[in-house]
Amino acid sequence: MSEPIVELRDVTKIYRPGANQIHALNMANISIDQGDFVTIMGSSGSGKSTLLNLIGCLDRPTHGTLRINGIDTSTLNDDGLTAIRRDNIGFIFQQFNLIPTLTAQENVEIPMIFARMPLAERHERSLELLTLADLEAEFADHKPNELSGGQQQRVAIARALANDPPILLADEPTGNLDSRTGQNIMKLLSELNTGGTTLIVVTHDKKITEYSNTTIRLQDGEVCDEYCE
Amino acid sequence: MNIVNELQSNMYVQLARRNLTRQTVRTLLAAIGIIIGVIAISSMGILGNSLKLSVSDSIGDIGDTLIVGPAPGEDVITEKQVEQMRKVSGIELIIPVLQSGDKIDYRGGSTFGSTYSLEKEDLQELVEIEHGRFFRPGSTDCVVGSQIATSLELGVGSKIEISDSRMRVVGILKERGLGFDISTDTGVFMSSQMYEKLYPDEDDGYDSIIITVTELDKINEVKTSIEERLNKREEVVNVFAMNTITEGIDEVFRSLSLFLMGIGSISLLVAGVSILNVMLMSTMERTKEIGVMKAVGASRNDILWMFLLEALFLGVGASLIGGVLSFGGGFLVNYLILDDVSYLLAPTNLLYISAGIVFGIITSLIGGMYPAWKASQMRPLDALRHE
Numbered sequence: 196m197s198e199p200i201v202e203l204r205d206v207t208k209i210y211r212p213g214a215n216q217i218h219a220l221n222m223a224n225i226s227i228d229q230g231d232f233v234t235i236m237g238s239s240g241s242g243k244s245t246l247l248n249l250i251g252c253l254d255r256p257t258h259g260t261l262r263i264n265g266i267d268t269s270t271l272n273d274d275g276l277t278a279i280r281r282d283n284i285g286f287i288f289q290q291f292n293l294i295p296t297l298t299a300q301e302n303v304e305i306p307m308i309f310a311r312m313p314l315a316e317r318h319e320r321s322l323e324l325l326t327l328a329d330l331e332a333e334f335a336d337h338k339p340n341e342l343s344g345g346q347q348q349r350v351a352i353a354r355a356l357a358n359d360p361p362i363l364l365a366d367e368p369t370g371n372l373d374s375r376t377g378q379n380i381m382k383l384l385s386e387l388n389t390g391g392t393t394l395i396v397v398t399h400d401k402k403i404t405e406y407s408n409t410t411i412r413l414q415d416g417e418v419c420d421e422y423c424e
Numbered sequence: 425m426n427i428v429n430e431l432q433s434n435m436y437v438q439l440a441r442r443n444l445t446r447q448t449v450r451t452l453l454a455a456i457g458i459i460i461g462v463i464a465i466s467s468m469g470i471l472g473n474s475l476k477l478s479v480s481d482s483i484g485d486i487g488d489t490l491i492v493g494p495a496p497g498e499d500v501i502t503e504k505q506v507e508q509m510r511k512v513s514g515i516e517l518i519i520p521v522l523q524s525g526d527k528i529d530y531r532g533g534s535t536f537g538s539t540y541s542l543e544k545e546d547l548q549e550l551v552e553i554e555h556g557r558f559f560r561p562g563s564t565d566c567v568v569g570s571q572i573a574t575s576l577e578l579g580v581g582s583k584i585e586i587s588d589s590r591m592r593v594v595g596i597l598k599e600r601g602l603g604f605d606i607s608t609d610t611g612v613f614m615s616s617q618m619y620e621k622l623y624p625d626e627d628d629g630y631d632s633i634i635i636t637v638t639e640l641d642k643i644n645e646v647k648t649s650i651e652e653r654l655n656k657r658e659e660v661v662n663v664f665a666m667n668t669i670t671e672g673i674d675e676v677f678r679s680l681s682l683f684l685m686g687i688g689s690i691s692l693l694v695a696g697v698s699i700l701n702v703m704l705m706s707t708m709e710r711t712k713e714i715g716v717m718k719a720v721g722a723s724r725n726d727i728l729w730m731f732l733l734e735a736l737f738l739g740v741g742a743s744l745i746g747g748v749l750s751f752g753g754g755f756l757v758n759y760l761i762l763d764d765v766s767y768l769l770a771p772t773n774l775l776y777i778s779a780g781i782v783f784g785i786i787t788s789l790i791g792g793m794y795p796a797w798k799a800s801q802m803r804p805l806d807a808l809r810h811e
Contacts, residue, residue, distance in 0.1 A: 292716045
């Protein structure tokens with residue numbers, strides 16, 4: 196059995212260390228294997244965003260060990276974390292977070308640019324990824340404000356896949372979409388998961404858990420069993 | 425070709441270009457600031473430099489000349505002293521000069537000028553004839569400077585009158601400009617016999633001695649040995665080296681140019697602050713975008729370079745435009761202040777334009793540094809949360 200792709204051991208995140216401490220996450224022990232589809236559920240303030248930010252290496256744990264793809268992140272500096280994000284993690288945001296001045300294709304190219312991929316390769320790969328994400332080719336040169344919400348999220352998914360990361364992190368990927376579009380996006384994501392990509396989705400939409408094989412429930416910063424709600 | 429392709433496909437370049445064009449008006453205003461700054465610096469530099477060029481042109485090439493005059497308390501330089509000077513090595517020419525000033529009349533008109541007695545051979549070394557010829561030794565003929573010829577409307581063959589003595593103008597000299605040895609343009613030159621006839625009461629001896637040296641480097645050496653030889657017991661002559669004048673003029677105008685450029689650089693400073701402002705606003709507006717870029721793998725250096733390159737593009741573009749327009753600015757100040765634009769294209773002026781361009785680029789980069797650094801230091805999570 197190979198080691199887990201994401202591993203948290205006794206991970207605690209405390210905001211405002213000092214008098215008014217907030218334990219956003221308390222002694223979390225989580226292990227996610229390559230190819231898993233995990234949903235993280237919990238009400239707002241349960242710590243699910245904190246967990247996502249930690250796994251995404253956007254934030255560091257206060258205590259405990261976090262391993263991504265076997266690498267202990269506590270020893271890494273800012274640029275080290277950047278490299279982990281670039282090579283291992285694809286982000287999908289609720290707000291899509293596309294860069295408004297760039298076309299769909301250019302948005303997909305951004306992570307490849309920072310990975311120093313040559314121009315020709317970037318062009319070709321970005322078009323392939325847009326096709327993979329089911330965006331019609333004619334929209335490749337459209338700016339985000341010329342695209343619908345569903346189309347924007349498809350561009351964002353293509354961008355997340357740019358550097359072929361083993362992990363996809365999605366924060367409420369369907370939160371800003373109508374239910375039909377949301378369903379299509381979830382179908383796309385689970386197809387990617389079937390292809391071998393580890394998928395971690397934060398949501399409070401119960402329907403999404405139907406697609407996943409594991410659900411992690413959080414309450415007041417603690418990981419709890421299936422019935423804690 | 426490869427470098428061009430490389431540059432075009434460089435993503436920093438692409439991003440910088442795109443970001444500059446997203447707020448066209450703001451970019452344009454910041455660019456105008458730099459353009460004005462570069463024009464101001466270059467034009468002021470050109471003005472100072474043109475002033476210097478026009479003055480040194482009118483002074484002429486006098487650097488290798490020494491002028492020996494009687495020390496205070498002495499009336500003249502004696503023939504014996506001249507003989508002593510001849511023994512100094514490194515001297516090319518020794519030209520004894522008798523000089524006075526007088527009123528010159530011609531057909532009812534009159535002007536004042538300097539009267540000189542120089543040997544014909546010596547005079548030929550110092551001046552050039554424009555019309556006519558030099559006088560013969562012992563004759564009552566004379567040659568006159570261009571300014572006297574113009575103001576009295578003299579031609580070759582005109583008969584002028586000085587102190588009731590009439591003499592014939594046989595030559596008119598080429599204009600030479602301001603000089604410290606002899607005033608060529610306002611001078612009347614005649615033989616020693618004629619000069620003696622005009623001023624019979626003068627003491628024996630010369631008013632000044634013009635000495636040129638064989639090599640410019642030796643000028644101070646020659647000056648010292650003349651002083652040692654002649655002023656052994658008491659000071660009887662003053663030796664004045666012309667290169668100290670030209671050096672002094674150079675120094676004064678270099679300072680003037682720097683001062684003028686300093687005034688011009690104030691506007692560049694203001695432009696730098698406006699770049700700082702524009703870039704800082706741009707980083708604030710793009711906080712979220714910076715967060716996204718960091719999330720998908722942009723390192724601190726990536727972000728730093730992205731913004732610095734924007735500042736650099738702005739700086740290079742605006743400074744080059746400013747450099748081109750500086751020719752116009754230089755033309756204008758030279759026309760308005762010097763009333764002479766012939767020095768505009770002098771090679772040294774191109775130097776001042778280049779300096780303006782370089783300063784413009786440096787200012788832009790400095791203005792862009794803090795915003796770029798600030799953007800690179802943003803924490804991705806804070807930046808992503810920013811609305």
